[in-house]
Amino acid sequence: MKETRVLLANIDEPDLDKIEVYERLGGYRAMRKALLELGPEQVLHELEASGLRGRGGAGFSMGKKASFIPKGAMDKYLCCNADESEPGAFKDRLLMQKNPHMLVEGCIIASIAAGANKGFIFIRGEYELQADILDAAVAEAYDKGYLGERILDSDHSFDLVVHRGKGAYICGEETGLLDALEGKRGNPRLKPPFPANQGLYQGPTLINNVETLCNAPLIIEHGVDWYKQFGVDNSTGTKIVSISGNIQRPGNYEVELGVTVRDIIYGLGGGPPEGRDLKCFFPGGSSAPVLTKEHLDLPFTYEAMAEAGSMLGTASMIVVDDSQPLVPLALRLAEFYRHESCGKCVPCREGTNWTVKVLERVDEGEGTPMDLDILEQVQGNIIGNCLCVLGDSMAMPVASMLKHFREEFEQHMEAARRRRDLAELEHLSAPELAAVPEAGPA
């Protein structure tokens, strides 16, 4: 199994974050082409024809999103969503740290397509190193005249600001990001109106993920036909896959969409540690429902993942091996979403809290068989009932674990209850308890 390096082709080049090195390797050529040769309509057409889909999770066509921005003279904005907080995702960190100018160039091209004159890169506050690198890259681009008034004497003007978030997962949701950028608490908004019509400061706004924008220079420079040779049908291009969890070689790997999941996990990641077997994996970050061994031979595309009942999402694969009990994992997952729920919608605020409570009961030996039914019901009541998908992001993986591994949940509950009874009735200490075989794994 080999990588197909397009986005990451030059990533190991030393000093790639300096504009001289980036330009020597062909950087900012696509911007010139878009600005001086193609013009806004043609750029928009190329992006749409390339079939590039959003890499931030939802997988919506990037060109189509840009085409929803109304035409005409008005204040329009571009936002780059660099608030990468999904557990398991670390691809944007690599791109921004090593190749910040690719993102700046992508932002300029997207601004041409959308007619935006003001852009913001909303980067999560924890990425202090990466934000400093981006700041330096933006300053270099201003010095060269690639940003600012009348770029390269064309009549397109574009200002770009790096905006640091302050640590809230919900700001990765596009309308939550807009509220945070306006200086408010990052609560998601009711949609419609969609950001393309009323977004930042109520103006039309195009919001794209870092990796999506990094694809734009490649498409513009090499053309649609070149780009479409990668990937399959409706999932064109390459995708950076971040592999983590119980895996031998965690890291970022770039693959063509359409390779099999087995190739990614075993070919690139090296599979679970020696002597362990795969139990399940999250194909697209912790928000994606888990898939099991039987799904290993599916092609890694948006459609195939959706058909299997999960999603490609951010393509952040978290691999779980057979030594991991699932109840503490589900509990940890639910605790994350409980902490990060902004509290605006009741199903999410209460549902995440109840899920944690029920899972704690199950894990501590206080659960009853009814608890699993309650758990299932709570998840069903969250999905689709909130302004944004944060609640769904917890409900879907927890529900999927329950669906695929209900037997293990029941066994875990029984074992925990037995351990608790032994501890209470027989006054066994923790080490003595561990020696009792019937008590089951911890």
Next chain:
Amino acid sequence: MADRAEEVRDPGALRATTLPPGWDEAVDLEADAATIPDPAEVEVPAELRAEIERLMSLYPDRHSATLPALGAAQAVHGWCSPLAIRQVAAVMQVTPAYLSSVATFYDMLRTERPARSYVYVCTSVACHLRNARRVYQALAGEAEAQGLDDLDLREFECLGACDMAPMASFDGRYVGPMSEEDAAEAIRQLKAGETVLPGRGLEDPGFELPFPAPQPEEELEHPKVEPAGGAWPEADEQEPPPAEGPPPHRREIREPFAPGTSYAGEEVDPFTRDVVEPEEEEEGEE
């Protein structure tokens, strides 16, 4: 969970402590309604004032500078203290209540007096699978054993470095992968004010993950990257198209925006908050 229950011996208290801070604090209904502080009455360090004013000038709406401005004040004061919030409010001309509503929402803005240094141990899903909780417990145990009290050590949500799992952020410096054996050394270095585990931070020169490199069966595939339609002309060979029509100019600011918001290039009367019309029009162009 069970081990944590053992630590505190009271599941009820356990649940209360894992809730966000401030959730059960009563509101002081007797307090005076906060108003926008008078800039003449609040003393603001000149550097902080200049930084906040610079930040406000970056955005079409000055409220957008709230997060970076609070971050700048936190860098000066160490935390978003009532004084820090008052100073930001005076410069930005917003109410302190608005600022504290924002500050309490974000994890990285501290609304309590901080310790000398912080250690955020990621215990989210990917790190959890690689024994992050044991690393956290080892660090907590060592901090206690070595008597390092002035430390904000906590479990944190995903820090976006799952390839380094299990990892921790030492005052913003990402270090990983960590093991339980590193705890004693890390706490000793923290206490002595040294760099924690040098060479293992993400930003350290030559940092590499200690995992066996993939054994490529063949060369990595680099697809041909010649531009479609021939090579692109050099910069000096390019001719910009003739600019047609008048040059771009700043667009007018229109509703709907709340009164009192200001934009770059627009003057707002500080007393009436009306937009001051420029006295002379820009020179017309043929």
